[in-house]
Amino acid sequence: xxxxxxxxxxxxxxxxxxxxxxxxxxxxxxxxxxxxxxxxxxxxxxxxxxxxxxxxxxxxxxxxxxxxxxxxxxxxxxxxxxxxxxxxxxxxxxxxxxxxxxxxxxxxxxxxxxxxxxxxxxxxxxxxxxxxxxxxxxxxxxxxxxxxxxxxxxxxxxxxxxxxxxxxxxxxxxxxxxxxxxxxxxxxxxxxxxxxxxxxxxxxxxxxxxxx
Amino acid sequence: xxxxxxxxxxxxxxxxxxxxxxxxxxxxxxxxxxxxxxxxxxxxxxxxxxxxxxxxxxxxxxxxxxxxxxxxxxxxxxxxxxxxxxxxxxxxxxxxxxxxxxxxxxxxxxxxxxxxxxxxxxxxxxxxxxxxxxxxxxxxxxxxxxxxxxxxxxxxxxxxxxxxxxxxxxxxxxxxxxxxxxxxxxxxx
Numbered sequence: 001x002x003x004x005x006x007x008x009x010x011x012x013x014x015x016x017x018x019x020x021x022x023x024x025x026x027x028x029x030x031x032x033x034x035x036x037x038x039x040x041x042x043x044x045x046x047x048x049x050x051x052x053x054x055x056x057x058x059x060x061x062x063x064x065x066x067x068x069x070x071x072x073x074x075x076x077x078x079x080x081x082x083x084x085x086x087x088x089x090x091x092x093x094x095x096x097x098x099x100x101x102x103x104x105x106x107x108x109x110x111x112x113x114x115x116x117x118x119x120x121x122x123x124x125x126x127x128x129x130x131x132x133x134x135x136x137x138x139x140x141x142x143x144x145x146x147x148x149x150x151x152x153x154x155x156x157x158x159x160x161x162x163x164x165x166x167x168x169x170x171x172x173x174x175x176x177x178x179x180x181x182x183x184x185x186x187x188x189x190x191x192x193x194x195x196x197x198x199x200x201x202x203x204x205x206x207x208x209x210x211x212x
Numbered sequence: 213x214x215x216x217x218x219x220x221x222x223x224x225x226x227x228x229x230x231x232x233x234x235x236x237x238x239x240x241x242x243x244x245x246x247x248x249x250x251x252x253x254x255x256x257x258x259x260x261x262x263x264x265x266x267x268x269x270x271x272x273x274x275x276x277x278x279x280x281x282x283x284x285x286x287x288x289x290x291x292x293x294x295x296x297x298x299x300x301x302x303x304x305x306x307x308x309x310x311x312x313x314x315x316x317x318x319x320x321x322x323x324x325x326x327x328x329x330x331x332x333x334x335x336x337x338x339x340x341x342x343x344x345x346x347x348x349x350x351x352x353x354x355x356x357x358x359x360x361x362x363x364x365x366x367x368x369x370x371x372x373x374x375x376x377x378x379x380x381x382x383x384x385x386x387x388x389x390x391x392x393x394x395x396x397x398x399x400x401x
Contacts, residue, residue: 027335058332062364065336066374068388076387098361102396105362105384133362133396137381140394161398172381 052097102132110145142181312357322350331365
């Protein structure tokens with residue numbers, strides 16, 4: 001009977017460890033053990049908070065693919081988790097995963113959470129992902145964060161998602177032609193929604209045509 | 213008839229009494245033999261195969277198991293749990309679901325021997341999404357169906373050189389030393 005109890009105990013412990021290992025995303029096996037443990041903890045924390053854990057896994061995988069040092073991967077994932085928390089606090093509990101991820105990009109670039117809250121108010125029953133993405137993309141193109149946020153907020157009540165993407169292309173084109181980023185954004189806002197190209201349906205937006 | 217001798221009768225009675233009073237030595241295996249006989253007797257069971265099956269399931273049993281066999285059994289359980297978790301995971305390269313929009317990715321790389329697309333949509337797996345070039349013109353393309361969302365991606369040229377998409381917005385945070393790009397796919401987000 002002692003042997004039986006020992007075997008049962010071993011089975012229980014092994015099963016517990018296996019269940020714990022199975023709960024961890026198998027894609028994280030690409031990370032080195034220390035990084036994997038740290039990232040898995042952050043992923044668990046995100047899941048427990050109802051935040052999109054997939055974004056954290058993607059960021060860790062990107063770091064691993066680029067052979068970034070462990071410290072950078074952990075730092076990037078930690079920062080992303082913090083930004084996701086800030087975005088959810090700004091947008092509310094009903095924010096979707098794409099909205100949270102797009103908002104995290106905007107906040108990472110310096111957009112203030114209050115601008116996100118204002119956007120939520122202005123586009124109360126509409127998805128915010130495209131508007132937040134445009135805010136982040138403009139900032140990444142060199143438009144100051146406050147100017148990008150102000151531009152998007154100014155248009156938030158009147159533009160559809162596809163028009164927001166057209167607005168972004170308009171700003172990018174002006175920047176490529178040599179306009180200062182802040183001026184390019186404000187001039188596109190002044191032109192307003194009326195001058196931006198419209199799509200047929202306005203409910204679905206695909207990739208803009210790519211230039212070779 | 214025979215003649216009765218009181219002394220003899222008393223002597224026989226005493227001997228019988230003494231033999232009855234003597235301690236009886238039982239075989240040590242008697243209990244096991246009796247229980248085996250009892251178990252072999254036909255027991256009252258509910259009628260039908262279902263009742264017999266239920267009775268069979270409820271009958272307690274004692275197993276002898278070595279620690280090694282126990283560990284082997286535990287390892288088998290662990291393997292099953294692990295494989296079930298793996299099989300339940302989404303396949304590499306599969307977007308999150310929902311309506312997917314075909315998105316074309318282009319890169320002009322006339323001197324490249326190979327170009328791969330890596331990003332959030334294929335778990336940053338370098339071999340998952342190769343681009344193709346038509347007639348060696350240097351224009352590399354691939355079309356990937358993507359669910360609505362915002363994705364980071366980059367190109368890997370000749371298996372070693374990371375390159376962002378020059379025609380797409382840059383990813384806002386270049387924390388890993390080689391920049392990525394961003395594509396936003398619209399729809400119900």
